[in-house]
Amino acid sequence: MKLHASGEDYLEAVLVLQKEKGMVRSVDVARHMGVSKPSVCHAVSTLKEGGFLTMDGDFFLRLTDVGREVAEQTYEKHCFFTRLLVEAGVDPKTAEQDACRMEHVISPESFQKLAELYQKAHPNTDPTGDGRQFHAKTDPAD
Incomplete structure (x- = not known):
């Protein structure tokens, strides 16, 4: 499944929120992105169908391996x-x-x-500025 920019944005938001909070629910994503909860619910449904996200019994969102990538x-x-x-x-x-x-x-x-x-x-500078090692790869969603 090929993702649109908005799908990538939702996955990125889940990743950022997981780093900040550990556990993420749809309402957290809505607040973070400044969108409505119904918009997040629709996106989550689509991303779950595509294999990018899961939701556990307590409604916490988790990235799958491909979603995390x-x-x-x-x-x-x-x-x-x-x-x-x-x-x-x-x-x-x-x-x-x-x-x-x-x-x-x-x-x-x-x-x-x-x-x-x-x-x-800039040989001694992290190009992303977030302390991680840079790894450009091909798009795993293709």
């Missing part, structure tokens, strides 16, 4: 582009918004090349 790749791109834009002098709020759009449209190959170029120019 998509979420981590999306988050990695988001962090990279936010950092790059802020370093270029873009206002952080604008950089965050632009990065959210850029993370969905760039091909894995182009992202890999940009990240490699950044690493060559």
Whole structure:
């Protein structure tokens, strides 16, 4: 199942919230993303059908292996582009918004090349700015 940008955004939100809170429910995702609970319920249903998410008996959301991979790749791109834009002098709020759009449209190959170029120019800097090792991969949702 090919994901749309909104599906990637929901997976990324679950990942970020899991890092912050440990356990995540739909209401947490709605608050985090500024969307309605019915919108989250629809997205969760679609993502469950696609094998990206599960929901346990207590209504906690969990990423499947493929869901986690998509979420981590999306988050990695988001962090990279936010950092790059802020370093270029873009206002952080604008950089965050632009990065959210850029993370969905760039091909894995182009992202890999940009990240490699950044690493060559900044060899002792984490290109994502989040302390994780950079790993650009092909899209596991294809």
